Amino acid sequence: MPELHMSRPQSFRSESAFRIAWVALAPLRATTPFQTVAVSFWLIDRGGSFTQVGLAVALPTFAALVGIVLGGWLTDRSNPLRLLLWQNIVALCIALTLLLSGRMEQYSEVAVIATISVYGLVNGLSGPAARALTPRLLDESRYNFGNSVYSSITNLATIIGPLFGGVVYSSAGFEWCILANIGALLFGAIIMFVLSVRTRTSRVLADGAGEVGFIAGVTAALKFAVATRWLLVLMGVDAVIDVVTAGLFQTGFRALSAPLGGSAVFGVVMAAYGIGAIAGAWAAGQSRGWGLKAFAVVMVANIGQAPLIAVLPIVDVGPMLFMLVWVGALNGYANVVYMSFVFSRIPASMAGRVSSLLMAASLSLQPVGIACFGAIVDVIGVVNLFLVCAGVLLVVSVVALVLWRGIKSQLRLEVTDGQ
Structure with a gap:
């Protein structure tokens, strides 16, 4: 070593x-x-x-x-x-x-x-x-x-x-x-x-x-991510959620706001979600960490968002904004726990490169969600779009929890630079 x-x-x-x-x-x-x-x-x-x-x-x-x-x-x-x-x-x-x-x-x-x-x-x-x-x-x-x-x-x-x-x-x-x-x-x-x-x-x-050169350094980070099962599962879940979130933000929320008042309501919708996300991140920051339970906490937070997202298009504006605050809070909490879990389990010498892979994947997938969700709204309508998003979020998180049972033992061994 x-x-x-x-x-x-x-x-x-x-x-x-x-x-x-x-x-x-x-x-x-x-x-x-x-x-x-x-x-x-x-x-x-x-x-x-x-x-x-x-x-x-x-x-x-x-x-x-x-x-x-x-x-x-x-x-x-x-x-x-x-x-x-x-x-x-x-x-x-x-x-x-x-x-x-x-x-x-x-x-x-x-x-x-x-x-x-x-x-x-x-x-x-x-x-x-x-x-x-x-x-x-x-x-x-x-x-x-x-x-x-x-x-x-x-x-x-x-x-x-x-x-x-x-x-x-x-x-x-x-x-x-x-x-x-x-x-x-x-x-x-x-x-x-x-x-x-x-x-x-x-x-x-x-x-x-x-x-280490640039190509070799990035390649090493990619190989590490692929070889580390728990990180690969988290990245896969994160990728799907990024597509869903980007589609909801840029297409779904606009379609949701259009019959309620257009751009003015869209601004309020985004603000409600943002306030919740900030509150959720702050709440997560007050905790000392979840240890190995962090993986399950992130998935449970995702599952908790699913029913709220499903009913957003069928409730009045007041309840909708209230639920959006909670969706944002759960997402904000999960994001903080997620990154803390990753940082505590990866070699410190790869923190920058692994972070960059997560950020680059998120940014590159956002246009996919925006484009796809626009077409989906035209075909199945706003209500069904939110139902599909909630279903995808629920299924992906449950599958991740099932996979987690098989890889939890890997995380009981301390990850070091030499491994």
Whole structure:
């Protein structure tokens, strides 16, 4: 077995650094959607086509996939705080370029789309690094807390980012949207510089792990995921749920809101779910961990969502919003327990790469769910769509629990880097 090298700072110092890092990351996560909003409406105001608007949204998403995979590899090779520092600096330069380009009449729409796509790639680097702050700065007993912070801030940014981005664009224009993002990047870079100098992150690396090339590193993570049965089952369940969730959010909830008031109701629907998700993540963060029971807890939370999802289209608005809060809470709780379980059972030297695989799989499957569910609504209607989603969620979770009985013994052995 390769020799292991460990260096962990005192818990108080690590947790303080974790909290400060997320103080810096929170405004950045909230203002990053400002760029997409600003560029989309900038293109429309200049008379650009909706094809260009679609590219301005789609290309940064695909670029982020590449950035996420690359970010996972870089995270396992380095201090995630230092990686976030350089990511902020590079993103700041790109945002400044975008600001200047928006003010230049001769700057082409194609160049603006290319610039925001490069920003998407660089922004993707931050995903695995931000995830890795939990296992690299916190003790295992605080993983639920760390993942709840990640989940809560991400969910909140998803709700308020596009909302406030639209408000800023309509009231102040393109420049102020980009300036808000630039301010967050500058603030984040300063904080990450101070933290990267003053804080030592824990490192558990086998000899030579820091010299593993990109292709070899990603391949090793894929082989590990395939060879680890419990992780493979979790990833399979997560993939199916990502397809269902993306389809419900972007297609199902819109179809549900259309006869009730359209876009205004859709915003309230998403807010109800988001509030529940934040509350669920916070509740999970207060617990010390479920140990081997975490797998079953995640599946039971998924099963609990199924009946609520099934009846959403057939109840009045008030009960529907109430149930959406609970659906969000169960999902938020499950997500935190899920990631804490993964971090506590995988080699620390693969935390970044495994996180990047999970994030990349989720992001790449979302368009599949959105496209498929749109076609399904046209064929079977909204009520049947929600019944199908609930059924899929229920069946997949029950099957996972059955499989869990056969692989639980594997997790009774402590996972180490040499295995």
